[in-house]
Amino acid sequence: MIKIHLTCLFLAFLSAAAPAAEGRLYVNDLKAPENRKDVEAIQSALQKALPQARAATVCIDLGEGSGTGVIVSADGLVLTAAHVAQGVKKKVTVILEDGTRLKAETLGLVSDKDAAMIRITEKGTYPFVAMDRENSTVLGDWVFALGHSGGFDKTRGSVVRLGRLVRIADGTFQSDCILIGGDSGGPLFDLSGKLVGIHSRVGQQLQMNMHVPMSVFLENWDGLNKAEFIGDGPYAKKPEKGKGFLGFASEARPEGGLRVTKVGKKSPAETGGVKEGDVLLKLNGTKLETRDQLKDLLKEMAAGDELKLELERDGKPQTLTFNLGER
């Protein structure tokens, strides 16, 4: 009886250990490198992966301060940390390794896991890296970090650091690649150059360098892509309800609907396409009757929330979709 149990476990263990991922460097499966050949194997794998990893690593300029991010698609999707993005649908600037500055906007974020997505809004074909979709890294694997430590510095470039995955706990990777401010949101790679994590935070000790594993991004991919604010802190604060801003004046019509009498210059309403004279009929599916009712509806929304306005312009129905701004 006992014997059978033990055998089962033993087999289970064997099968778990059996499939060595393709392209996986043998040194990862040593407790420690044993000779010069082993350390040179780490070095040559790192140097082979570095040019593409470096090309895809970007600085995210927030005006006040900066972080790092990494491009994961040719059309310019960038992964970073939620505490770098700070919010959804915000305008930021992405800086490539050569100093090129590109317009970008923040998409979704996972505020309790420190994950976020950004999109470069300027059309182009960008250098990008592959993601580790199989969660294939294990404890002790050799990894390398890139990041714009302390901010963008063209004469220095992004800084590379080599280390091992030293702890996996509560859905967080910890490595001994030493991180510092400015690295936040930057990429952690395995030795084949696949993205395995995003830098999140550090502790006082040099070995406390935390990364968000790729699985967090993959599990939340759709929400991130749709610019959703996921989770409830602490890495990003949800915009408060009632502080949203549209920027037009209107009057109620006796027959229902609100007539727009004035649109504020550069207001979210103007950017969204609202024009003087439009008759607003529905907001997110709710019929509009009075100005107070519109106020009440807006009180329940926060800056960044999407709104759908059904309206009549020159007697023809139209639908506008845009985001509430911040007052």
Add this chain to the structure above:
Amino acid sequence: MANPKPLPSISVNANCIKLLLSCCLAASLHGQQSLESAYRTTGPSVTAVFEAQRAVLQKSSAVILDGRKERAYGVVISADGYILTKASEILDIKAIAVTVDATKYTEVKVLETDPAWDVVLLKVEAADLTPVIYAPKSDVPQGTWLVANGASSRSNRRALAGIVSAKIREIPVGGTGPMAGVALGIGLTENSKKLEIENVAEKGGAKEAGLEKGDIILEIEGKKVTKKEDIAEILKDRASGTKVKVTIRRGKEEKTLEVRLMARTEMMGPESNRNDQMSGDFSKRRTGFPRVMQTDILANSAIVGGPLIDLDGHCVGMNIARANRAESYAIPVEDLKSLAERLIKKAPAK
């Protein structure tokens, strides 16, 4: 003692499995796995692979001591006892001693200093030291392994390994960014037609020189100054630690004082910079180098000054500063060689 009997194989397997099982259980219970510290990048089981490079450090790096305290490391550059080390870490030592390999030297001459590189030449009485062998070039690809001194015991050096982590470049005084450059350490009154001192920074050179609130600045280095921009222009390319002559009027009296320039970043308390708080320890002098290479070796400020060794055991540079927890600087070998020659030439003949 009798040889221990090998255990029956099934029992060995059972033990193994139990162990594995308990590991797995512990791991799944707490949802965590942790790598023993010996196998982390700076752990002894990993640094053991760099024994050949450690052996070079054992012979060709020096430990600079203040009593029993390690203050810095040094690079042995000649068999007859010339050693280079980081000036700002050791110049205040009253009774300096040097250890090379297991030999302690208490007769140490402090010879020439190069303020630009923050390097000082030392000399001990010796005849058969093993100087470093210079590598052909410092410009090796990023990601290349390099080895430097870790903390050491009295007779044994230890190795710390890391990689080339950024481009070779100049580090301007005060670093890059808004706080770059040197300053006198004064605040001036706004909207005044005179350059009147409003306040004097506690840690700045102006305070040391005796400048006071209310003093009117007339000239710097003999040049008339009437607005802030004039001062900025004169200080622009000067190095931290150098002095300028400042002529002031105090009441009816005019006088000229020598003010030591400091990097703006040096004058501020540690609380002013979040990255420095995060870093813990860093070198007092960490900016204003003509050219550095950068590594991710986890140096603390007491283990700079020694050689930076490649896998062949050759010296590619000299560790010169721990800038912060993620960035360490070294003087590239080309500059180190010419600096060594220059300082030995200047040193008084034996």
